[in-house]
Amino acid sequence: MDKVFWRDPYRTSLNTVVNTVDSVDVTLRETVFFAFSGGQESDTGTIGGIEVVDARVSSNSITYTLKTVPPFTPGDVVEVKIDWERRYRLMRLHFAAEIVLVLVSRAVPVIERIGAHISETKSRIDFLLDQPITRWLPEIELEANAIIESDREINSAFSDEVAERRYWEIVGFGRAPCSGTHIRTTGEIGPVCLSRKNIGKGKERIEIVLAPDDRLRT
Numbered sequence: 001m002d003k004v005f006w007r008d009p010y011r012t013s014l015n016t017v018v019n020t021v022d023s024v025d026v027t028l029r030e031t032v033f034f035a036f037s038g039g040q041e042s043d044t045g046t047i048g049g050i051e052v053v054d055a056r057v058s059s060n061s062i063t064y065t066l067k068t069v070p071p072f073t074p075g076d077v078v079e080v081k082i083d084w085e086r087r088y089r090l091m092r093l094h095f096a097a098e099i100v101l102v103l104v105s106r107a108v109p110v111i112e113r114i115g116a117h118i119s120e121t122k123s124r125i126d127f128l129l130d131q132p133i134t135r136w137l138p139e140i141e142l143e144a145n146a147i148i149e150s151d152r153e154i155n156s157a158f159s160d161e162v163a164e165r166r167y168w169e170i171v172g173f174g175r176a177p178c179s180g181t182h183i184r185t186t187g188e189i190g191p192v193c194l195s196r197k198n199i200g201k202g203k204e205r206i207e208i209v210l211a212p213d214d215r216l217r218t
């Protein structure tokens with residue numbers, strides 16, 4: 001399956017051919033519809049005008065579950081459409097998390113990431129750390145916003161195209177493996193706010209939200 005969301009993460013619709021239909025489960029030849037992976041939530045949208053209620057990665061393909069049994073059959077051409085507002089927020093919050101992760105790993109000694117999740121309203125990254133991460137947060141927030149404001153170019157590409165392994169890189173700042181969808185430049189994120197949550201003994205969570213507009217004026 002050709003995952004067009006990697007080559008062109010800004011594409012919001014696509015006409016493609018149906019590969020398989022099994023009741024409400026559908027696979028396609030190509031797609032712009034991202035399925036949950038690497039902590040980034042699935043897109044929402046439609047295939048052939050029918051709402052997609054679930055999208056999941058299965059080996060190197062993606063299976064979409066539709067709300068109703070579709071009238072189309074394998075070989076038919078259908079339009080895949082995603083909710084761009086949601087996807088763009090996911091992309092911005094996703095990359096905000098990438099930046100924060102690099103900064104945390106530089107600033108905080110002996111820290112291990114144990115999870116990450118990117119939703120439409122916030123990103124969170126969980127760490128194993130035996131002390132509150134609070135004291136590093138103001139500096140990390142400042143640095144993250146500085147990198148965002150400097151509008152650095154983000155390169156995303158395959159490290160292994162056959163195995164579909166991808167990475168992102170900002171020259172001089174960082175590089176990491178990631179199969180998510182990435183924005184082109186850091187400035188697209190806009191200002192972010194960081195906060196800390198305690199999620200149990202020895203575990204720390206950083207939450208990232210996009211700054212509301214009123215904060216920009218203060």
Ligand SMILES: [Zn+2]
Pocket residue numbers: 094098168178179180181182
């Ligand atoms: Zn990523």
